[in-house]
Amino acid sequence: EAQVTQNPRYLITVTGKKLTVTCSQNMNHEYMSWYRQDPGLGLRQIYYSMNVEVTDKGDVPEGYKVSRKEKRNFPLILESPSPNQTSLYFCASSPSGIGGGSSYNEQFFGPGTRLTVL
Amino acid sequence: AQSVSQHNHHVILSEAASLELGCNYSYGGTVNLFWYVQYPGQHLQLLLKYFSGDPLVKGIKGFEAEFIKSKFSFNLRKPSVQWSDTAEYFCAVNRAGGSYIPTFGRGTSLIVHP
Numbered sequence: 308e309a310q311v312t313q314n315p316r317y318l319i320t321v322t323g324k325k326l327t328v329t330c331s332q333n334m335n336h337e338y339m340s341w342y343r344q345d346p347g348l349g350l351r352q353i354y355y356s357m358n359v360e361v362t363d364k365g366d367v368p369e370g371y372k373v374s375r376k377e378k379r380n381f382p383l384i385l386e387s388p389s390p391n392q393t394s395l396y397f398c399a400s401s402p403s404g405i406g407g408g409s410s411y412n413e414q415f416f417g418p419g420t421r422l423t424v425l
Numbered sequence: 426a427q428s429v430s431q432h433n434h435h436v437i438l439s440e441a442a443s444l445e446l447g448c449n450y451s452y453g454g455t456v457n458l459f460w461y462v463q464y465p466g467q468h469l470q471l472l473l474k475y476f477s478g479d480p481l482v483k484g485i486k487g488f489e490a491e492f493i494k495s496k497f498s499f500n501l502r503k504p505s506v507q508w509s510d511t512a513e514y515f516c517a518v519n520r521a522g523g524s525y526i527p528t529f530g531r532g533t534s535l536i537v538h539p
Binding site for chain 1: 434468469515
C-alpha cells in the first residue's frame with residue numbers, strides 16, 4: 308500500500324531531551340516536507356526537501372533539523388525541544404518537487420505525530 | 426510572499442444544508458490550487474485540485490470548487506452536507522512552475538449536526 312509513515316505517533320518528552328521523528332514513504336517521491344499544525348494557525352511548513360541531500364527551510368525552521376540521506380526517509384530532529392514545540396507534526400511527500408509542471412502534484416500526508424514537550 | 430486566507434474559521438451546519446467555504450490567495454501570477462480535508466484524528470487528504478482548464482473542479486464526495494482568477498478565489502462548495510463531512514478543511518496554493526513551496530490557509534472547522 309502506498310503510504311507515508313511516521314513514528315512515533317505520540318510522544319511526551321521533557322525540555323532539552325533530543326528526539327527524532329521518523330518519516331518514510333514508499334512511493335519513490337522526490338519531494339518531502341514537514342509541517343506543524345497548531346490551533347488557529349493551520350499548517351506551517353518547517354523544512355522541505357526537493358531530493359536526496361537537498362533540503363531547505365520552510366516558514367518555521369527554528370529549533371528543528373532535517374536530513375535526507377535516502378529518498379524514502381526524511382527524519383525531523385529536535386536537538387533541544389522546548390514547550391513551544393508542543394504540536395501536531397505531519398510529514399508529506401509528493402511525486403516531484405523540481406521544475407515546471409510539478410507544482411500541481413498533490414501532497415500525500417502521514418498520519419501525524421502528536422508531540423508534547425514538558 | 427504568497428498568502429492564503431480562509432475567512433470562515435468555524436462553520437456549523439445541519440445535515441442537508443449547503444456549504445461554501447471561502448479561500449482567497451494573494452499571489453498575482455499563475456497558481457495551482459488545492460483543497461485538503463482532515464477528518465477527526467486523521468491525516469490530510471486531497472479533496473480536489475485545480476491547475477488548468479475548466480475553472481469549476483469536481484472532487485471526491487460531492488465537493489466542487491470554482492477558481493475565479495479575477496477575485497483570487499477558490500471557494501469550496503457542496504450542495505448538501507452530511508454528518509460525515511464534519512472535518513477541518515484546508516485551502517493550499519502553489520505558484521505554478523519553479524520551486525514547490527505550498528502555502529496553506531489556517532483551516533476551517535466544519536461541524537455538521539445530524
